[in-house]
């Protein structure tokens with residue numbers, strides 16, 4: 167890639183001096199430095215929306231916490247990615263994700279391969295202090311190869327973005343607001359009737375939980391393959407460069 | 408139109424109006440209209456016509472006269488009449504030049520009118536909002552043409568900065584600073600000016616009233632802003648629930664275009680500026696600037712993280728100036744009379760006046776404009792006339808769902824940005840709800856939380872789920888089902904939702920809870936430990952064991 171004009175900045179993350187290219191996000195630079203910041207709506211290769219709030223970090227001199235996935239690094243920045251306050255907030259966010267819908271891990275296709283489960287474990291969330299909201303949600307098995315289980319959806323909108331930004335179909339979107347929000351297919355119709363869906367399965371593979379899965383998988387069988395994403399984005403960038 | 412032509416037209420119109428010996432002004436803003444003021448106006452006109460007084464007495468429809476609780480409201484020369492019906496028309500005309508009948512009469516000397524100071528509302532209730540000539544006769548568009556001909560954009564910004572004006576949309580950001588940031592931004596030839604008229608706070612109707620009463624003032628403010636920051640396109644984002652405001656705004660835009668005060672080469676200069684109206688579907692979150700811009704672009708009305716701020720990357724990715732209706736409404740007088748004049752009004756850090764929509768348990772409900780720094784007591788008891796039916800004051804809520812409740816012991820605090828923030832509330836956009844001791848503060852907090860929960864866009868987890876959780880906990884408290892742990896969880900959620908939400912909606916959603924917990928904690932405890940509602944408002948569940956909460 168022709169990048170002669172890239173400016174290099176140095177900053178401090180968790181006491182570590184690191185260097186980065188201008189335009190990189192805190193998330194990217196932290197990952198390169200081997201520092202783990204939890205996330206759920208972020209996926210490398212898709213646009214960042216700063217919605218799950220798990221990757222919030224403290225930046226010295228900023229009154230507010232900032233999402234690491236959307237905040238670009240700057241010269242002299244001092245970032246704290248992990249302390250008691252951030253851990254507490256992250257635990258509560260994960261608890262809220264579990265409490266919002268009906269996540270019953272024991273019977274979920276993604277049990278053991280679930281990103282939400284993994285983040286919960288990493289953050290030491292052992293129980294949910296908040297009341298469960300127990301919404302009644304539908305299940306869509308009308309597509310010949312895939313299922314949509316709203317009970318497991320955390321509204322990260324990775325499916326929406328991958329379908330729009332990579333596949334170019336924009337089959338997915340969101341309807342409603344607040345806790346009534348739901349991912350939808352085309353004009354809120356059964357997946358099997360969609361005319362825009364190409365059946366590529368990218369949405370299923372970026373979905374962090376068991377909300378989107380392949381049919382015929384039993385409990386704990388659904389693993390997701392995401393290698394295509396960075397590959398595709400790099401290929402496209404090269405094409406356009 | 409050149410400045411000379413404008414002044415000429417103003418003089419002609421004033422002369423025409425001076426020919427009338429009497430002027431009857433009938434409020435035709437939404438409040439009085441819904442009480443039938445259009446019929447009152449027609450009856451008065453018929454009466455004037457029938458008596459052959461057409462050339463001595465004019466009856467005109469005007470914007471809001473302020474005291475909405477006793478509409479239809481009219482002004483006969485300098486005296487006000489309340490609760491006017493079409494049947495009163497004859498009697499009113501009989502007594503022209505005399506004091507109106509006692510039953511109708513409201514003195515202009517009463518504190519409600521006398522203690523106000525009007526800048527934003529200077530024309531409200533005085534001019535006919537549907538006639539540009541009336542606005543021009545009230546010095547309208549002079550500031551715009553003066554700025555275009557006699558001032559550089561930098562000088563306009565300097566004047567606004569000197570005025571100390573702060574954004575009236577809620578956060579109180581210095582307007583001059585915002586303008587200079589947008590002016591400096593490089594838009595590659597395209598920048599935008601947006602007027603935020605979404606006004607979603609429950610109980611607030613300041614912006615609607617300004618648009619219904621004096622739409623040209625907002626247009627003029629926007630055009631001056633466009634000149635100052637280098638933008639030639641403007642949008643006004645109004646909620647579709649304001650049909651009258653929209654109608655008058657659209658009419659005003661057409662009139663201004665026809666008069667050469669909008670469009671290409673305004674006032675014979677090289678400055679072009681056009682304004683388009685965009686309608687919102689009434690989502691509270693669409694008042695948040697980034698959500699508003701997404702909505703104008705035809706996308707789902709959801710906020711995005713800032714930075715980048717709109718000044719740098721706003722509508723369609725271009726530098727964008729976004730201000731509230733009332734902010735723009737202050738601009739023309741600031742340019743006409745100077746920033747120093749404006750800065751002399753108000754307090755050290757809060758300049759000028761603020762319009763409030765006074766509502767709730769208060770004698771005089773309606774729209775008031777007061778200088779910054781007046782005390783809450785003055786507003787509630789003097790202007791507002793206190794609590795009706797001998798009730799006792801308990802708290803005043805400012806800032807709507809993002810604000811808080813101020814109890815009696817702080818009534819002597821001045822109304823300004825800093826003081827209200829110190830008290831755990833905010834200035835907000837101007838909603839002011841007075842509560843008597845019959846109000847249960849937990850229930851009030853629950854009401855606002857329900858609003859935030861249903862208005863949350865659902866994008867970020869803390870706001871989407873956190874407001875639902877807090878609402879659930881508040882409901883448990885009002886039913887007598889909550890435990891001490893629930894209260895602890897509620898407080899933890901307040902802290903967490905405030906600090907982690909993506910936009911101002913979530914960040915401020917805990918405010919009504921925090922402020923009532925701060926001043927009325929005993930009420931929460933009474934519900935939890937004592938299972939009683941001190942205000943007698945909440946019904947406790949008889950057998951908590953049985954209830955599946």
Ligand SMILES: Cc1cc2nc3c(=O)[nH]c(=O)nc-3n(C[C@H](O)[C@H](O)[C@H](O)COP(=O)(O)O)c2cc1C
Pocket residue numbers: 573574575576577578579580603604605606607608691692693694695696697729730731732734836910911912
């Ligand atoms: C949830 C939410 C709702 C808002 N609603 C409004 C509104 O209805 N009108 C408004 O002018 N500003 C509203 N704002 C503030 C705007 O984001 C923005 O700050 C304002 O329009 C800037 O104008 P000002 O500087 O003139 O105040 C809202 C903010 C939030 C977070």
